[in-house]
Amino acid sequence: VTGALTNAQFLLDRHPDGTLLESHFRKVVSPIPIPRGGQVLCRTLFLSLDPANRAWMQGRTYRDQIRAGEVMSGFTLSEVVDGRQGGISSGMIVACEAGWQEYAALPASDLRKIEVRGALSHHLSVLGITGMTAYFGLFEIGRVCPGETVVVSAAAGATGNVVGQLARIAGARVVGVSGSDDKNRILEDELGFHGTVNYRSERFLEQLKDCCPDGVDVYFDNVAGEVLAAVLLRMNTYGRVVCCGAVSQYESTGRPAGPPAVPGLIVTRRLRMEGFIVTDFRQRWEEAIARLSGLVDDGRLRVIEDIWDGLDAAPAALVDLLRGGNVGKRMVRVADSTEGTAS
Numbered sequence: 562v563t564g565a566l567t568n569a570q571f572l573l574d575r576h577p578d579g580t581l582l583e584s585h586f587r588k589v590v591s592p593i594p595i596p597r598g599g600q601v602l603c604r605t606l607f608l609s610l611d612p613a614n615r616a617w618m619q620g621r622t623y624r625d626q627i628r629a630g631e632v633m634s635g636f637t638l639s640e641v642v643d644g645r646q647g648g649i650s651s652g653m654i655v656a657c658e659a660g661w662q663e664y665a666a667l668p669a670s671d672l673r674k675i676e677v678r679g680a681l682s683h684h685l686s687v688l689g690i691t692g693m694t695a696y697f698g699l700f701e702i703g704r705v706c707p708g709e710t711v712v713v714s715a716a717a718g719a720t721g722n723v724v725g726q727l728a729r730i731a732g733a734r735v736v737g738v739s740g741s742d743d744k745n746r747i748l749e750d751e752l753g754f755h756g757t758v759n760y761r762s763e764r765f766l767e768q769l770k771d772c773c774p775d776g777v778d779v780y781f782d783n784v785a786g787e788v789l790a791a792v793l794l795r796m797n798t799y800g801r802v803v804c805c806g807a808v809s810q811y812e813s814t815g816r817p818a819g820p821p822a823v824p825g826l827i828v829t830r831r832l833r834m835e836g837f838i839v840t841d842f843r844q845r846w847e848e849a850i851a852r853l854s855g856l857v858d859d860g861r862l863r864v865i866e867d868i869w870d871g872l873d874a875a876p877a878a879l880v881d882l883l884r885g886g887n888v889g890k891r892m893v894r895v896a897d898s899t900e901g902t903a904s
């Protein structure tokens with residue numbers, strides 16, 4: 562390791578009960594870990610910020626709960642700085658879960674090698690978990706067809722903007738739901754959404770109806786709660802609801818808002834609501850990466866990223882993400898690659 566001899570880290574200091582605050586995190590400086598027994602020393606280049614980071618604090622999800630006192634968990638793009646123990650070449654770029662720290666010693670088996678195509682940051686956005694979630698959720702769970710109406714929530718966010726663009730490319734009519742008129746203008750003017758609705762508007766239900774005159778065939782649900790309740794009522798017979806996430810509920814303490822009388826509606830409209838986790842499709846990620854990078858290279862799919870600088874920005878960047886401050890994939894650039902691949 563050249564340069565720094567210390568490892569800046571952010572711990573989850575206190576468990577949040579309700580709204581997450583920057584003060585729930587604490588910065589510490591530790592020695593750089595020494596890789597042992599098959600471990601590889603990785604240096605964090607980009608740290609992904611995800612609503613799921615907050616869900617992981619709530620309790621057990623598809624992974625263990627994050628406990629107070631632990632280094633905050635997070636997906637990263639990292640550079641191998643000492644791979645001898647794990648038989649990996651130094652300088653290799655990997656996707657891993659190094660967490661909110663500059664260095665991590667991780668088992669070689671937990672690293673996914675990245676063949677860098679274009680900007681490295683794209684491997685956290687359109688060519689990373691975000692793009693994989695949008696692609697498999699829309700095509701495998703949503704089974705979108707040309708001419709159908711697709712509604713997507715958190716539409717200006719990381720996953721939502723890719724879902725909307727892919728649905729448009731697939732020949733669907735796309736309506737985005739977000740919490741801001743400014744975001745909706747970007748979706749319509751720059752990303753080709755056919756219509757948008759602001760769920761914070763008093764006229765939300767009316768606007769949703771006006772934007773979907775032929776009903777909704779696919780609803781890609783990133784938020785659950787009241788937006789799900791509203792869109793469900795507009796679903797067409799044989800419609801599909803892609804249950805991707807429930808960001809409106811990750812900070813809720815009481816009984817979360819949600820759709821009433823769901824089973825009846827599902828029966829009478831023959832709806833299919835299906836959840837998925839992006840890793841269910843892990844064996845097919847290469848296929849999606851090839852397809853998505855082709856669309857990016859052709860200029861048909863725009864990459865929208867929201868990059869903050871420096872590990873110190875991570876707490877504020879996550880808190881702000883949960884308030885809806887982002888447009889596109891939010892991440893923190895922690896360091897530049899010594900190989901010069903990070904851009």
Ligand SMILES: NC(=O)c1ccc[n+]([C@@H]2O[C@H](COP(=O)([O-])OP(=O)(O)OC[C@H]3O[C@@H](n4cnc5c(N)ncnc54)[C@H](OP(=O)(O)O)[C@@H]3O)[C@@H](O)[C@H]2O)c1
Nearest residue numbers: 715718719720739740783784806807808809837838839885
């Ligand atoms: N199933 C999987 O494998 C998988 C994988 C990745 C992500 N996900 C899920 O996908 C969803 C989107 O994740 P992302 O990484 O793309 O994040 P993101 O959309 O970039 O960021 C979250 C967005 O949620 C919106 N939001 C926040 N509070 C809300 C509320 N109370 N009601 C409605 N919208 C709210 C905000 O935008 P507004 O301005 O519109 O409010 C914010 O920008 C999350 O639910 C996440 O957990 C699932």
